[in-house]
Amino acid sequence: MNVQFKKGVLELCVLVVLCRRDYYGYELVHTISENIDIAEGTIYPLLRRLTKEEYFTTYLRESEEGPSRKYYQITEKGQTYKEDLLLEWTHFVSSVNNIIQKEEVA
Amino acid sequence: MNKEQFLNQLKRSLSGVPETEKKDILYDYEEHFRSGMENGQKEEEIARSLGNPRVLGKSYHIESLLDESRGGRRAANVLRALFASLSLGFFNVIITVPVFAGLLAGLIGLWAGAVSLAVTGVAVILAVILQPLLPAFITLGGLSIPFLIFASIGISALGLLSLIGMWKLSQWFFKIAGKYVQFNLRIIKKQEARA
Numbered sequence: 601m602n603v604q605f606k607k608g609v610l611e612l613c614v615l616v617v618l619c620r621r622d623y624y625g626y627e628l629v630h631t632i633s634e635n636i637d638i639a640e641g642t643i644y645p646l647l648r649r650l651t652k653e654e655y656f657t658t659y660l661r662e663s664e665e666g667p668s669r670k671y672y673q674i675t676e677k678g679q680t681y682k683e684d685l686l687l688e689w690t691h692f693v694s695s696v697n698n699i700i701q702k703e704e705v706a
Numbered sequence: 707m708n709k710e711q712f713l714n715q716l717k718r719s720l721s722g723v724p725e726t727e728k729k730d731i732l733y734d735y736e737e738h739f740r741s742g743m744e745n746g747q748k749e750e751e752i753a754r755s756l757g758n759p760r761v762l763g764k765s766y767h768i769e770s771l772l773d774e775s776r777g778g779r780r781a782a783n784v785l786r787a788l789f790a791s792l793s794l795g796f797f798n799v800i801i802t803v804p805v806f807a808g809l810l811a812g813l814i815g816l817w818a819g820a821v822s823l824a825v826t827g828v829a830v831i832l833a834v835i836l837q838p839l840l841p842a843f844i845t846l847g848g849l850s851i852p853f854l855i856f857a858s859i860g861i862s863a864l865g866l867l868s869l870i871g872m873w874k875l876s877q878w879f880f881k882i883a884g885k886y887v888q889f890n891l892r893i894i895k896k897q898e899a900r901a
Contacts, residue, residue: 625734626741639757644734645765663744670737 606638610646612689615674615682618656624669647672655681709739712753719763731766794893806883813872813879820868827862830854 613632617623623631625647629640650656655678660668674682707715713732720728735756742752756762834854837844846854 624737624741626738626745629738633755639755639761640738641735641756641759641762642765644731644738645762648731648734648766667737667740669741670734 606636607642607646609689610636610638610643611650612682612685614643614646614650615655615678615685618672618674619679619682622671622673624661624663624671626669628672650678654678707753708749709736709753712739712756712759716759716763719760720766723766794890798890802886809879813876816868816875817872820865820872822865823861823868824865827858827860827865830858830861834858 610632613636614628617628617631625644628647629643632638632643633640647656651658651672654675656672656674658670658672661671662668713735716735717728717732720731723731738756739749739752743749833844833846834851837846
C-alpha cells in the first residue's frame with residue numbers, strides 16, 4: 601500500500617484505538633502494527649504531533665515491571681476530531697466502493 | 707542494529723531539534739525498547755520493526771520546522787496588530803487630536819461666553835441694588851433703573867439658558883469623544899484577536 605495513504609489512515613487508527621482506553625506507547629504501536637504493516641517507529645512522531653495539537657494528553661504511570669510508562673489519553677478535542685475523521689473515512693470508503701462496483705458491473 | 711546504535715543514529719539525525727525536545731523524542735524510543743524487551747523481544751528485532759532511525763529523525767525535523775514557521779506567523783500577526791494600532795495612533799495624532807482640541811477650545815470659549823452673560827446679568831442686578839449704598843463706586847451711566855432691572859433679568863435669563871445649553875452640549879461632546887475612544891479600543895482589540 602502507498603506510504604502516504606497509510607500515514608493518513610494511521611492517524612485515524614491511533615485516534616480510534618485511544619478512544620477505547622489509555623495506552624502506553626509500545627502497547628499502542630503493537631495494537632496497530634498487528635493489523636497494518638508499517639515501520640513501527642513512525643507512530644511516535646504522529647503521537648507527538650497529535651499531542652502537540654491537544655488531541656491527546658500524556659501521563660506517567662509505574663508498570664508492574666518497575667520503570668514508569670508514558671500513557672496517552674484522548675482529550676475531548678481529540679474525540680471530536682476522531683468523529684470528523686471517521687465520518688470522512690466512511691464517506692471516502694463508500695465512494696471508492698461505489699466506483700469499484702460500477703466498474704465491475706460494466 | 708542494536709538499541710544503542712538505533713538511538714545514536716536517531717540522535718544524530720535530530721541535530722538542530724531543540725535539546726529538550728530531543729530528549730523527549732529519544733525517551734519514547736527508549737521506553738519502546740524497554741517494553742519490547744520485557745515482552746521477550748530482542749533489541750535487533752525491535753530496532754528492525756521500528757524502521758530506519760534516520761528517516762524517523764527526518765520526520766521529527768520537518769515537524770519541528772513546521773512548528774517554527776507557525777510560531778513565526780504568530781509573531782508576524784502580533785507585529786501587524788502593533789503596526790495597526792500604531793498607525794491608528796498616528797491617524798489620531800495627526801487628525802483626531804487637533805480636531806478634538808479645536809472643538810474643545812470652542813466649547814471652552816462658549817462656556818466662557820455663557821458664564822460671562824450670567825455674571826453680567828447678576829452684576830447689573832447687584833449694581834442696581836447696591837448703587838444707593840455705594841454711590842462713590844457705582845454709577846448707572848445715566849440709564850433708568852427700570853430699564854436696568856429688565857435688562858438684567860433678560861441678560862441673566864439668557865446667561866442661564868446658555869449655561870443649560872452648554873451643559874447639554876458638553877455632555878454630548880464628551881459622549882461622542884468616549885464613543886470614539888471605544889471605537890479605537892475595539893479596532894485594536896480586533897487586531898489582537900486576529901493575531
